[in-house]
Amino acid sequence: MADKIATRQAYGEALAALGEKYDFVVLDADLAEATKTGTFKKKFPERFFDCGIAEGNMMSVAAGIAAAGKIPFVSSFAMFAAGRAFEQVRNSIGYPHLNVKIGATHAGVSVGEDGATHQCNEDIALMRTIPGMTILNPADATSARAAVEAALLHSGPVYMRFGRLATPILYGDDLKFEIGKGIKLREGGDVTIIATGLPVYMALEAAKILDGEGISAEVIDMHTIKPLDSELVIASAKKTGAVVTVEEHSVIGGLGGAVCEAICCACPTPVLRVGIEDTFGKSGSGAELLGEFGLSPENIAAKAKAAIKLK
Amino acid sequence: MNEEKKALLAEHARQIRIGAIKAIHAAKAGHPGGALSIAEILSYLYFEEMKVDPKNPKDPDRDRFVLSKGHASAGLYAALAEKGFFDKELLLTFRKNGSILQGHPDMKHIPGVDMSTGSLGQGISAACGMALAGKVDKKDYRVYAILGDGEIEEGQVWEAAMFARHYKLDNLCAFVDFNGLQIDGKITDVIDPTPIDEKFAAFGWNVVVIDGNDLDQIEKAVECAKATKGKPTAVIAKTVKGLGVSYMENQVGWHGKAPNDEEYAIAMRELGETL
Numbered sequence: 001m002a003d004k005i006a007t008r009q010a011y012g013e014a015l016a017a018l019g020e021k022y023d024f025v026v027l028d029a030d031l032a033e034a035t036k037t038g039t040f041k042k043k044f045p046e047r048f049f050d051c052g053i054a055e056g057n058m059m060s061v062a063a064g065i066a067a068a069g070k071i072p073f074v075s076s077f078a079m080f081a082a083g084r085a086f087e088q089v090r091n092s093i094g095y096p097h098l099n100v101k102i103g104a105t106h107a108g109v110s111v112g113e114d115g116a117t118h119q120c121n122e123d124i125a126l127m128r129t130i131p132g133m134t135i136l137n138p139a140d141a142t143s144a145r146a147a148v149e150a151a152l153l154h155s156g157p158v159y160m161r162f163g164r165l166a167t168p169i170l171y172g173d174d175l176k177f178e179i180g181k182g183i184k185l186r187e188g189g190d191v192t193i194i195a196t197g198l199p200v201y202m203a204l205e206a207a208k209i210l211d212g213e214g215i216s217a218e219v220i221d222m223h224t225i226k227p228l229d230s231e232l233v234i235a236s237a238k239k240t241g242a243v244v245t246v247e248e249h250s251v252i253g254g255l256g257g258a259v260c261e262a263i264c265c266a267c268p269t270p271v272l273r274v275g276i277e278d279t280f281g282k283s284g285s286g287a288e289l290l291g292e293f294g295l296s297p298e299n300i301a302a303k304a305k306a307a308i309k310l311k
Numbered sequence: 312m313n314e315e316k317k318a319l320l321a322e323h324a325r326q327i328r329i330g331a332i333k334a335i336h337a338a339k340a341g342h343p344g345g346a347l348s349i350a351e352i353l354s355y356l357y358f359e360e361m362k363v364d365p366k367n368p369k370d371p372d373r374d375r376f377v378l379s380k381g382h383a384s385a386g387l388y389a390a391l392a393e394k395g396f397f398d399k400e401l402l403l404t405f406r407k408n409g410s411i412l413q414g415h416p417d418m419k420h421i422p423g424v425d426m427s428t429g430s431l432g433q434g435i436s437a438a439c440g441m442a443l444a445g446k447v448d449k450k451d452y453r454v455y456a457i458l459g460d461g462e463i464e465e466g467q468v469w470e471a472a473m474f475a476r477h478y479k480l481d482n483l484c485a486f487v488d489f490n491g492l493q494i495d496g497k498i499t500d501v502i503d504p505t506p507i508d509e510k511f512a513a514f515g516w517n518v519v520v521i522d523g524n525d526l527d528q529i530e531k532a533v534e535c536a537k538a539t540k541g542k543p544t545a546v547i548a549k550t551v552k553g554l555g556v557s558y559m560e561n562q563v564g565w566h567g568k569a570p571n572d573e574e575y576a577i578a579m580r581e582l583g584e585t586l
Contacts, residue, residue, distance in 0.1 A: 051474060052477075064436065
């Protein structure tokens with residue numbers, strides 16, 4: 001875990017690399033430097049369109065481009081892509097099931113200093129309610145690059161979630177990334193830790209802590225929130241009998257909600273959710289805030305032990 | 312335009328009105344006022360101007376039409392049926408459970424519908440996207456849209472207006488159905504969006520103001536749009552809401568309700584349709 005790269009960085013690089021092979025266009029809303037679509041813009045200026053600070057229009061423009069048969073990638077911060085433009089994503093893109101790829105960066109509290117207005121902890125919950133929307137939340141730069149290509153090759157709308165903060169590389173180039181298939185990073189028998197996005201590496205650290213205490217934790221990287229890999233979730237929940245979900249998102253409606261929905265009927269199992277409690281973020285360094293809002297290996301390990309007690 | 316062509320297009324407009332009222336009456340719901348006001352524009356676009364083929368509705372090189380004021384769907388469906396995209400009998404299933412003719416245009420299921428619309432302000436942005444895609448792909452198709460005059464109260468319309476000018480979308484022509492009425496009353500009483508022409512001009516568009524129920528003037532506006540390079544065209548089309556059915560004309564109450572059987576008979580008689 002020596003190298004650290006932000007998933008937004010990987011997003012920009014992936015667009016620039018894939019742009020050589022595939023014919024797509026990229027839209028941004030005056031944030032190309034921050035979302036890293038600027039990397040694509042420098043290489044393919046004729047296929048990059050800044051829409052200015054007008055995210056609602058940008059989403060509907062993207063829908064029109066897709067309706068005309070071209071694939072657009074559309075980028076902004078998660079707050080504005082999923083939040084401000086929710087209804088455009090729902091009605092212009094989701095309802096007609098158009099082939100638009102939304103690259104939302106700066107998700108979660110790790111945005112840091114900008115504070116609560118820019119820290120989106122609600123986007124997964126919002127996007128999950130749109131029928132036919134695929135949601136990808138890669139954990140590291142390698143899987144982020146793979147997610148961008150998978151989204152491009154997928155037919156239909158995709159919401160991709162990326163972070164601002166540089167995070168450890170978890171995967172090598174041999175990664176097999178398949179939409180809808182979670183990745184079991186570690187086998188275990190006592191508790192299942194299902195994580196998504198940035199805190200996946202923390203889940204692995206937590207498993208090491210638990211291992212030191214004689215507790216065997218299974219760790220799953222759930223990079224696709226929708227469609228959820230219910231089969232994997234249910235099989236693991238049945239095996240271990242206790243589940244912890246981990247996400248840099250509200251504990252309401254995100255991965256935790258999706259996992260609970262999947263297992264409540266199939267195999268009722270205690271689930272404890274680690275994420276942003278029902279509260280807004282605040283200013284501070286990203287790393288500092290993650291810990292303060294409960295995203296740390298120590299807290300995940302503590303929640304795992306608490307979940308085991310609920311068996 | 313010559314008299315023969317004008318008579319033909321006027322007849323298509325009459326059929327569009329008849330189809331829209333039949334659909335709304337059968338559905339016992341819908342939006343007659345704003346469907347009737349745009350009948351001449353729809354007639355001119357579908358029967359004179361646009362390159363569209365009912366036998367090949369998804370032709371990638373076709374001209375596109377976006378009904379940004381999606382609630383006037385009955386008018387669009389009647390025009391599509393008149394053009395032959397589907398059987399006129401289907402109009403009688405409008406808004407009914409199981410019908411492809413949804414309350415608002417649905418591009419996934421209705422032949423000839425180029426964009427799903429209904430949430431106001433979004434269609435014009437999608438039309439911008441289609442026009443931009445045409446530019447990127449160096450295709451010569453044109454994109455037409457109809458906005459409501461109430462619809463332009465949506466801020467997104469002006470985001471789209473900035474976008475279309477910035478990217479010099481001269482392949483885009485947007486009509487504003489300036490009938491002066493919206494659900495809650497006169498547009499100037501609800502939240503005044505006038506002067507509409509000056510607003511679009513200030514946003515850098517080519518602007519033409521016409522009588523939107525006059526086929527000659529519609530033709531001149533469309534020709535002006537096609538001859539204008541480097542910027543999009545807004546056609547501010549002054550229309551009469553409910554035109555063709557006397558008791559609906561300029562009546563705000565006929566924005567969104569269906570005629571009863573008695574009113575329906577009067578409407579058909581006035582439109583020259585024998586029941």
